Amino acid sequence: MKTIFESKLLVVDDEPEILIMVKKILNQAGYFQVVTAENCQQARDFFDSEKPQCVILDVMLPDGDGFSLMQELRRKANVPMLFLSARDEDENRLLGLGLGADDYITKPFLPRELVLRLSGILRRVYQPMLLQPNREECLILGAVTINFNSGIVKTGAGEKTLTAKEHALLKKLWENQGNIVTADSLCRSAWDDDLYGYENTLMVHIRRLREKIEADPSKPQYLLTIRGMGYKLAKERNR
Amino acid sequence: MKSLRKIIFRSILLTAAIALLLVIINMAFITNWMLKYSGSQPPKYSISDISDGLINNNGVFELEAAAVSLMDEQYAWAMLIDRDGHVIWNKNLPGDISLNYTLTDVASFSRWYLNDYPVSVWEHPDGLLVLGDPKNSIWKYNITSTEDTISHVPGLLVGFLILNVVVALSLALFLGLWLYRKLKPIYNGITALPKKEPLTLPTGGVTGEVSRILNETSVILNQQETQLAHRDQTRTEWIAGVSHDIRTPLSMVMGYASELENNPNLPASEQDQARIIRQQSQRIKALISDLNLASKLEYDMQPTCLTMVSPGELIRSVAVDFINNGLAAPYSLSINATEDSNCPSLLCDEQLIRRALTNLIDNCIRHNEQGCAINLSAKNSFDGWVIKISDNGKGYPPEFLENSEALDEPQLLGNHGLGLIIVRRILKIHGGRARFENLTAGGCCASMIFMQ
Incomplete structure (x- = not known):
């Protein structure tokens, strides 16, 4: 398996129409190895024979429930599982019981939502194995290149090193590039604590980060302040 | 249980008081009666005056005027019996009275009755003066007692009184305790009724x-x-x-x-x-x-998971989710959060409060097609945390505001859907309330008041 799109997926749902649709959606998104099952028994058989890399499960199945099936399959192989449920209560059960599902989607769902969530799970679980051991995680912001493995910022003027906190903050922003990240989330990433008491510390760290990655720190082009909410790392094209 | 004890204690006191009152009334009545009928009525010592007024004028007896009036006042008839037993003088003597008496007769009537006439006797120089009253007018009884008994009467009376009081009190106490024992299960049963659990009280006895x-x-x-x-x-x-x-x-x-x-x-x-x-x-x-x-909130079927949340973080993250999911012009979102709102100080079910906030923001967006500026704020006020969602759009329709404080939810529904009802119910299960108002400068404001 070279990319996540080569993953084999098993979709279990009692509605054949839903199976057809989900398969179509996944195919269009680039996932071509999709196996479908209409009940627990079929799912068990395919799980053993096809050895899928990820399972998409409905909760209500004609011969059992998805939660038990998940636990049963997990004992055979620890693959990511994503729930597709038509009941709000299932969300509570999933959260409350901590069954260890990787994600859940409530029906009805948008195809884009399903593909995004699935890709997110697959990337999280399989990407580290797919990557070359020394492949470098790099962020390029105009003339500036940030290497997250070494923590070095390369600019036209030379090299600077990110501190541990700056590294954590910038990584969090990079993971959500193009989206706003609340000051609270940033604080949790860097200090593992609530924002209370860290408001000024966070501002100081952001200012230092800007000095390292922005051409003109007083007029930031990439690391933008969203007043009252948090910060955003602008995408290159959105600048 | 305390109130039952109070009731019984009062009833004992009341019973004792009633018993005492009865004893006192009885005593007062008897004293009064004795005073009236023995003290105030003149003793018939006037019989001696009558006797003195019966003058023997050489064999002819004459009753003096004073004696006549005394006699008319008190007696119906009179006769004088000489030493041989013959009636030698009489006045108004009834026909059924004999005119001769033996010693036995005299001994008998002097203490009791003569032919059912109550009589009194007095010694006269010429014999025995007998004065009679009409039949059935006087009850005569002779009391014979030893000196010893008579001397103990006052002590006995006091003892009798004390005994009365003691018996009254102990009866009241006994009855009270008895009543208490009988009523206790009933009382327990009544107090247990609101718990709506089946009772199994014993069904025997008085209270069965x-x-x-x-x-x-x-x-x-x-x-x-x-x-x-x-x-x-x-x-x-x-x-x-x-x-x-x-x-x-x-x-x-x-x-x-x-x-x-x-x-x-x-x-x-x-x-x-x-x-x-x-x-x-x-x-x-x-x-x-x-x-x-x-429906789950209405029937308490929504499990709640209360945690300490920082209100500032909550509104920031809801707002950021909206913006990251593509909320753009003509809509805008801004945040006003005090510094203390960054501290986890609001005990709530985070998912439900998020849902309420999302509903309110959705409401602002849906009812202002031309766009609006939405502001979220969190402030710790006297009532506890208050999270406000306001916009500068066209505001709530007047009929909604009229009904917003009403308990009748169908009226609230109007064209605002279930969203606001959910907000109200979510606040209700948090012990708080939701307030909806229009702003004078235009637009509307929904306040989530937590009252913690």
């Missing part, structure tokens, strides 16, 4: 009937409770079931509409129609979800 009725009542209450709970649960499950059944076909509608919307081979107008189908499907999805949550 009441206990039996209480037992039956408790069973009825318990059955009603079970039936109500069952009905609520059935309703919630029914809604959940219907929701589930709608969601599966809606998945297909939404999924394929979304595919068509993004199909580059379709003309733009058809893509747009597919977009509308997709958007409306999403609205139906939101409605189903609201309906489900509203």
Whole structure:
């Protein structure tokens, strides 16, 4: 398996129409190895024979429930599982019981939502194995290149090193590039604590980060302040 | 139990008081009676005056005027018996009275009656003066007692009084305790009724009937409770079931509409129609979800998970989710949070409060097609945390504001859907309340007041 799109997926749902649709959606998104099952028994058989890399499960199945099936399959192989449920209560059960599902989607769902969530799970679980051991995680912001493995910022003027906190903050922003990240989330990433008491510390760290990655720190082009909410790392094209 | 004890204690006191009062009334009555009939009535010592007034004028007896009036006042008739037993003088003597008497006769009537006439006798120089009253007018009784007994009478009277008091008090106490023991299970039963659990009070004894009725009542209450709970649960499950059944076909509608919307081979107008189908499907999805949550909140079937949350973080993250999910011009979102709102100080179910906030922001967006500036604020006031969602749009319709404080939820529904009802119910289960108002500068403001 070279990319996540080569993953084999098993979709279990009692509605054949839903199976057809989900398969179509996944195919269009680039996932071509999709196996479908209409009940627990079929799912068990395919799980053993096809050895899928990820399972998409409905909760209500004609011969059992998805939660038990998940636990049963997990004992055979620890693959990511994503729930597709038509009941709000299932969300509570999933959260409350901590069954260890990787994600859940409530029906009805948008195809884009399903593909995004699935890709997110697959990337999280399989990407580290797919990557070359020394492949470098790099962020390029105009003339500036940030290497997250070494923590070095390369600019036209030379090299600077990110501190541990700056590294954590910038990584969090990079993971959500193009989206706003609340000051609270940033604080949790860097200090593992609530924002209370860290408001000024966070501002100081952001200012230092800007000095390292922005051409003109007083007029930031990439690391933008969203007043009252948090910060955003602008995408290159959105600048 | 305390109040039952109070009731019994008071009843004992009251009974004792009544008994004492009766003794006192009796004593007063007897004293008064004795004073009136023995003290105030002149003793018939006037008989001696009458005797003195009967003058023997050489064999002819004459009653002096004073004696006549005394006699008329007090006696019906009179006679004088000489030493031989013959009546030698009389006045108004009834016909059935003999004129000769033996010693035995005299001994008998002097103490009792003469032919049923109550008589009094007095010694006269010429014999025995007998004065009579009409029949059945006087009751005569001779008391014979030893000196010893008579001397103990005052002590006996006092003792009798004390005994009365003691008996009255102990009877009151005994009855009170007895009543207390009998009423205790009944009292316990009545206080246990609001718990709506079946009672099993003993149905024997004086209070058996009441206990039996209480037992039956408790069973009825318990059955009603079970039936109500069952009905609520059935309703919630029914809604959940219907929701589930709608969601599966809606998945297909939404999924394929979304595919068509993004199909580059379709003309733009058809893509747009597919977009509308997709958007409306999403609205139906939101409605189903609201309906489900509203019914669960109404019947307390929504499990709550209370944690300490920082209100500032909460409103920031909801606002950021909206913006990151594509909220853009003509809509804008801003935040006003005090520094202390960054501290986890609000005990709430985070998911439910998020839901309430999302509903309120959705409401602002849906009712202001021309766009609006939405502001979220968190402030710790006297009432506790207050989270406000305000906009500068067209505000709530007047009829909604009129009904917003009403308990009648169907009126609240109006064209604002379930969203605001859910907000109200979420606040209610947090012990707080929601307030909806229009701003003078234009737009509206929904306040979530937590009162913690």
